[in-house]
Amino acid sequence: MSSFKLCCYDAGRMERTLILDCNNKIGEKVKICGWVQVRRDHGKILFLDVLDRSGLIQVVIPIGVKLIHPPGVQDVVCIEGKVDKRPPNLVNKNIPTGEIEISAEHIEVLSKAAELPFDMGGKELDLQLPTLLDFRSLTLRHPKIKEIFKAQAAILEGFRKAASDLGCTEIVVPTIVAGATEGGAEVFKIDYFDHKAYLSQSPQLYKQMLVPVYERVFTIAKAYRAEPSVTTRHLAEATQLDIEIGFVEFEDLLDFLEEVAVKMLKFAEDFGVEQIAFGKIPRLTLRKAQDLILKEFGRDNRKEKDLTPQDEVDLCKWALEKHKSDFVTVTHFPTSAKPFYTMPDPAEPEYSLSYDLLFRGVEILSGSQRINDYEQLVKSIESRGMDPKNFEMYLQAFKYGMPPEGGFSFGLERVTMHVLGLANVREASLFPRDMERVDVRL
């Protein structure tokens, strides 16, 4: 052990220095605490890369010193030592602490990690999805994976900032509901005391109900879908970023959604995101978009009720080339293909005042102007074969005065996935739920 003593974690010893702050402590003695990210054994000299919430630093355990229990990867350590400037030829320009290193004097292992089931020290974590998720509590520690959820946190913050800038009030909406929100898609049933209840498919109806209260609202809410699907795009439990706004016209809504999308993604740019093209976003009706697909890409999809996945890819390619924009707004989807609350275009009621925002080849947002007239809304519910009695509290909001209104919604995990170019939406959820897995495999 020679000069290595136990460095007690408890009070009375040195105060902890965050790793990034070591840059200001050259020549001083510090104590750092963190995880061993990488261990390099160079014969008699041992190097550790130690990580805390502020950053990563190289720790040198000098020649001639023997450790009975040399720290291993993922061990939690407290290290006391001197901050040294590295020789110029050994500076690592890729990290903010690349000009310094710590020469260790005391090392304590606060928590010993079990032997790792795979290498965590590489730049990439090259694992198949099932393994990535079977060891989720471990794999989340890899710097590349950590960055995904740093980006996600930034997207959340950016969304809230953009929503606040619009004057929206934050609301907390329930997830336990009495009926299927939007009809159609499958819902999860709950044993609710002596009754049946369901998990909400979206915060849609509640955010609308709050328009007469705050006029402009936003919520970050859970959305559950019981679709027995194993595609790369579906989660059983997802997160929605929702905005709803009163006293608006269709064009305002398009302005707002584009403004929010741009602000939100600018927040994520620092976290491994390939530079986004923020040119003026082109707007096309579905039919114009389909005409363009025919003209530019030679596929005649003009009878389709929606864009095909390839259409979305091609439209974004076109938008990037012609408008220097990674986004395209597509409007006026067929009314019959949209939920009951969607406002038909008065000029042409088989099309609706609806919109999707495409980003790099996929839809990341959808929304619409809503039907705000009580009678029209009741008729729309009935026309879809649903019973207005199941929408009693929702309809109450319209019965007592509802202005023209509309809104939109992002899928948090989908946005995270596409902005980072991930292959599967499960990689964009800390603990993804699907039909095969709730943390562990079912």
Added chain:
Amino acid sequence: MSSFKLCCYDAGRMERTLILDCNNKIGEKVKICGWVQVRRDHGKILFLDVLDRSGLIQVVIPIGVKLIHPPGVQDVVCIEGKVDKRPPNLVNKNIPTGEIEISAEHIEVLSKAAELPFDMGGKELDLQLPTLLDFRSLTLRHPKIKEIFKAQAAILEGFRKAASDLGCTEIVVPTIVAGATEGGAEVFKIDYFDHKAYLSQSPQLYKQMLVPVYERVFTIAKAYRAEPSVTTRHLAEATQLDIEIGFVEFEDLLDFLEEVAVKMLKFAEDFGVEQIAFGKIPRLTLRKAQDLILKEFGRDNRKEKDLTPQDEVDLCKWALEKHKSDFVTVTHFPTSAKPFYTMPDPAEPEYSLSYDLLFRGVEILSGSQRINDYEQLVKSIESRGMDPKNFEMYLQAFKYGMPPEGGFSFGLERVTMHVLGLANVREASLFPRDMERVDVRL
């Protein structure tokens, strides 16, 4: 109708002015949009109080003008008119637009409200709880009720600000879980594809699992309790504000929780909250607190494992008198009364490194230093009669290196309830869930 024409809502007419901005438009013509809050019929002259998201203004419909359909309460209106200064004797000092009024020239009713089931124009909304909730989409519009959820939005913002100041990363945790989180309390079962799953009782285990990833994390998450309880304090679906922090000692945790509580509640102070006493918060162990209850209030509860409700009231009375603080921190509850992850005090293991924060007579926060050693945690799970196999993903986080850590949790609705002095926690949830109600009565 005389001078009153239809004021088209669609494009091409005047742009809308927010009501509060009318203060800067004296003598000018404006268009405002909003809800009729109050209507006063003074013989031939008609007054409307019109409300939008920015505020409220008095609208005068001059003598001699007849409206075929005079707007009623909760009608959505667009009104064009001139902004006039009020005569000095008619200034209303209670509202920011009290020095002005609008003399209406055009009025359009965009959405007609049905006849109200009760008076919405009073300063208070004096309804029994069942009626308040049966008409929730309507009653939320009352200014007093609106303010509750403005305060709640401010608490959310304040919490996030305080958590960010501590360096916490925001995380999104799942609500669908494979087993009961903490044992004990009853859980909601879900039909999860061909399996059984449950609604999470708290984000506790997930936030702990993220400590080795980001060291400091926060989350705003749902918590579900299937207790068949109809008390004023329980919701089936509640919202938790959670923080978890690595590399901390017990005293740090106490500092952090008090810092977060104070910052958070300062954000709410603008919204109908009686001024909070922010003196230095006294800290007492449970036993010291019980001694104090005996000495000061004459009740010998020293054998109780927890504070009684009256103890909480009295302790807060004492803290306010002696320390000018609306808060008291109570620590060291019996280990056996706390969840399995609670760290026993090494000096006296039958008591734990746990804490509650009391505010004005009730607990609004609880938390603890956690067991961070894998073996000790497994034993603690087993000692509660639970099977570590059901905690596989959770335990994985401890298996691969977990620092000393701890955290705490506020109940959003409880905090909102107590900071505003509401009688029932249901009043602090936009759409409260309990065993009798999911929006409508079951």
